[in-house]
Amino acid sequence: MNDALRILGSFIPPDLSPAYLRALAVPVAETIGMAAAGMLVAFAVGVPLAVIIGTRAPGHRLVGTVLASLRAIPDLTLAILAVVLVGLGPGAGVAALALFYTAMIGRVYGSLFLAADAAPLEALRATGASRIPLAAFGLIPLTLADMLSFGTFAFECAMRASVIVGAVGGGGLGTELIGSLNALDYHRALTVVIVLVALVAGVDAFGMLVRRDARLALLLVPLGVIALRLDWPQIFAFRHAVHTFAGMFPPELRAAQIVSLPLLIAQTVLIAVGGTLIGAVLAAPISLIAARRLAPVPVVLVVRRVLDVARAIPEVVFGLILVVSAGIGPLSGAIALGLHSAGVLGKLYAETFENVPDAPIASLAATGARPLAIAAFGFIPLALGPNVVHTLFRLEWNVRAATVVGLIGAGGIGQALYEAQQLFFYKEMLAYILVTWGLVALSDWFGERLRVRMGWHFVAG
Amino acid sequence: MLELTGVRVVYGEGAPPALDEVTLRVHAGECVAIVGPSGGGKTTLLRSINGSVPIAAGTIRVDGVDISTLRGRALRRMRTHLAVIAQQHDLVDRLFVYQNVMAGALGRWSTLRALRFLIAPTAAEIAEAREALEGVGIAEKLREPTRDLSGGQQQRVAIARALVQKPGAILADEPIASVDPELGEQIVALLCGLARSRNIALICSLHQPEIARRYFDRVVALEGGRIA
Numbered sequence: 001m002n003d004a005l006r007i008l009g010s011f012i013p014p015d016l017s018p019a020y021l022r023a024l025a026v027p028v029a030e031t032i033g034m035a036a037a038g039m040l041v042a043f044a045v046g047v048p049l050a051v052i053i054g055t056r057a058p059g060h061r062l063v064g065t066v067l068a069s070l071r072a073i074p075d076l077t078l079a080i081l082a083v084v085l086v087g088l089g090p091g092a093g094v095a096a097l098a099l100f101y102t103a104m105i106g107r108v109y110g111s112l113f114l115a116a117d118a119a120p121l122e123a124l125r126a127t128g129a130s131r132i133p134l135a136a137f138g139l140i141p142l143t144l145a146d147m148l149s150f151g152t153f154a155f156e157c158a159m160r161a162s163v164i165v166g167a168v169g170g171g172g173l174g175t176e177l178i179g180s181l182n183a184l185d186y187h188r189a190l191t192v193v194i195v196l197v198a199l200v201a202g203v204d205a206f207g208m209l210v211r212r213d214a215r216l217a218l219l220l221v222p223l224g225v226i227a228l229r230l231d232w233p234q235i236f237a238f239r240h241a242v243h244t245f246a247g248m249f250p251p252e253l254r255a256a257q258i259v260s261l262p263l264l265i266a267q268t269v270l271i272a273v274g275g276t277l278i279g280a281v282l283a284a285p286i287s288l289i290a291a292r293r294l295a296p297v298p299v300v301l302v303v304r305r306v307l308d309v310a311r312a313i314p315e316v317v318f319g320l321i322l323v324v325s326a327g328i329g330p331l332s333g334a335i336a337l338g339l340h341s342a343g344v345l346g347k348l349y350a351e352t353f354e355n356v357p358d359a360p361i362a363s364l365a366a367t368g369a370r371p372l373a374i375a376a377f378g379f380i381p382l383a384l385g386p387n388v389v390h391t392l393f394r395l396e397w398n399v400r401a402a403t404v405v406g407l408i409g410a411g412g413i414g415q416a417l418y419e420a421q422q423l424f425f426y427k428e429m430l431a432y433i434l435v436t437w438g439l440v441a442l443s444d445w446f447g448e449r450l451r452v453r454m455g456w457h458f459v460a461g
Numbered sequence: 462m463l464e465l466t467g468v469r470v471v472y473g474e475g476a477p478p479a480l481d482e483v484t485l486r487v488h489a490g491e492c493v494a495i496v497g498p499s500g501g502g503k504t505t506l507l508r509s510i511n512g513s514v515p516i517a518a519g520t521i522r523v524d525g526v527d528i529s530t531l532r533g534r535a536l537r538r539m540r541t542h543l544a545v546i547a548q549q550h551d552l553v554d555r556l557f558v559y560q561n562v563m564a565g566a567l568g569r570w571s572t573l574r575a576l577r578f579l580i581a582p583t584a585a586e587i588a589e590a591r592e593a594l595e596g597v598g599i600a601e602k603l604r605e606p607t608r609d610l611s612g613g614q615q616q617r618v619a620i621a622r623a624l625v626q627k628p629g630a631i632l633a634d635e636p637i638a639s640v641d642p643e644l645g646e647q648i649v650a651l652l653c654g655l656a657r658s659r660n661i662a663l664i665c666s667l668h669q670p671e672i673a674r675r676y677f678d679r680v681v682a683l684e685g686g687r688i689a
Contacts, residue, residue: 119547119549119551120551120552120553122513122545122547122551123545123547123551123552123619123622124553124564124567125513125540126511126513126540126543126544126545127540127541127544127545127564127565127566127567127568127622127626128537128538128539128540128541128567128568128569128626129537129564129567129568129575130537130567130572132572132575132576133567133570133572133575133576134567136575136576136579137553137556137560137564137567137575137579138553141553141555141556142553142555144555
């Protein structure tokens with residue numbers, strides 16, 4: 001324990017020397033470029049696919065199924081695949097992000113389009129409009145607010161994910177972070193984490209501006225085009241990619257690996273469940289002082305910023321810091337997931353408390369109850385349903401993330417997958433990718449069924 | 462000309478018919494009001510003419526073409542001749558007024574032209590939108606965001622959109638149900654005037670028999686899916 005604290009202490013202070021900050025300019029530009037280029041491709045491909053789903057065009061079911069399947073491949077897995085196929089560097093990062101977020105944008109925008117106000121759409125159809133004008137004049141303007149909200153959220157996620165793909169050789173801040181940690185230069189590692197938090201906060205602030213004036217979103221176009229142009233040669237080393245891809249078939253595992261598969265799956269599920277539990281246990285008390293209706297505004301503002309920081313640091317970065325301080329193993333993985341989940345769940349729980357209906361709270365207050373009693377008898381039971389849904393969603397996400405923290409030695413399928421890649425055992429790698437895909441798809445399917453069965457579908461929005 | 466013969470519409474197996482043995486002819490420039498209680502089949506009648514509701518029996522001919530035989534592109538092309546005005550005007554409120562008005566042209570425009578219009582409308586397209594808005598008396602609202610207009614003004618924009626469609630017939634489904642009586646009468650007068658002056662067949666469902674008698678050439682009562 002003392003060792004762990006001593007190593008954690010060795011991260012402080014961060015290296016803020018002008019020379020290092022200047023040296024970070026390139027990785028920062030690469031990370032922003034990767035996220036911008038990946039999202040540009042994701043929007044350019046994802047929106048038309050969403051129109052196919054939203055207008056129930058021929059083949060819409062197939063498109064929906066393919067996108068759902070793609071979404072079940074964690075971003076790290078895609079990144080490993082991209083690095084293998086495209087080679088080291090930001091090109092691989094762009095390819096992985098583009099694929100993952102195309103699936104996300106396509107699915108979510110497709111659902112938004114399906115839920116759009118039907119009456120104006122019917123009026124447009126009645127003019128004889130075909131699908132694309134129907135989308136341009138109806139679907140997109142009708143759902144623009146939600147599209148922008150989710151689009152900026154996805155961009156924020158892409159910025160975080162670009163660190164993950166960087167960590168496996170995709171370039172940018174992720175590669176820089178791994179390099180600093182491997183060189184035991186923890187001061188610089190902390191600098192990279194701080195820069196990342198600032199970048200995510202910057203994207204968040206930009207997102208708010210875009211929601212006010214949608215035209216600002218067009219800034220993504222030149223930024224993405226420039227980044228795509230710079231990464232272009234690596235993206236299309238086509239013959240090498242085809243050759244490597246062919247070398248992955250047929251996927252196969254040795255007998256000993258097949259025997260250990262249940263253990264790896266159990267470890268992954270355990271990391272996910274443990275991480276979600278840690279996150280929920282941390283988030284529950286924190287959210288009480290992060291909700292404006294429960295705590296004084298200055299306290300809320302400070303706690304919210306702390307939660308923002310926890311959300312801005314990806315699980316894998318928490319994992320990297322924990323691995324050097326607490327050592328490798330599933331516990332480090334679960335704590336890493338737990339710290340990030342605490343940031344996410346803390347914010348969601350607090351927002352649920354703020355959205356609790358007024359009337360029952362007012363009647364409790366009228367009895368003269370003290371604030372803690374009002375929380376216990378009013379806010380907490382009223383917010384329980386939505387918060388359970390948020391936690392279950394988090395668990396689903398954490399099954400993906402549990403495979404991601406595998407790469408830093410937390411164990412489970414992720415670690416096996418990463419080791420197979422490092423040793424160039426591509427047939428094994430593909431087998432583990434398929435197992436990961438199956439596990440995540442199963443968890444998504446189970447979560448969806450549970451929500452529908454319990455009638456929580458709409459609570460979760 | 463619109464020609465309905467023995468039209469029958471059934472929603473779901475075993476349900477009573479929403480329309481039964483409906484036969485109706487409407488000539489170009491003729492204004493016909495459909496009156497009757499709620500659930501009597503007025504909306505179903507208009508939706509079946511537009512091809513939005515499949516018919517179980519009978520024929521619906523628009524200028525001699527049987528609409529129930531049309532699918533996909535052919536149905537879309539036919540719809541460009543049939544403008545629809547709904548009770549809730551059904552505009553996309555985030556668009557500007559001129560964009561909503563010119564949405565009436567989507568059926569005859571290519572996809573590329575539709576997308577180009579959103580980014581860079583030509584002077585001629587703006588002039589066409591202005592002319593349609595002049596027809597309904599609100600040309601000054603041309604470049605305003607649609608959401609800033611009152612309910613009555615939005616209904617006029619919906620009529621302007623229908624005019625831009627250059628339709629052979631207008632199907633108006635209770636177009637004055639959500640505006641005050643005085644404004645409602647003005648809108649009906651406007652619709653009938655435009656239909657006669659532009660030689661467009663108008664079928665309009667209404668809840669106000671006295672307005673129907675005052676402004677329309679013919680009043681048809683629909684009850685329990687049958688013409689009474």
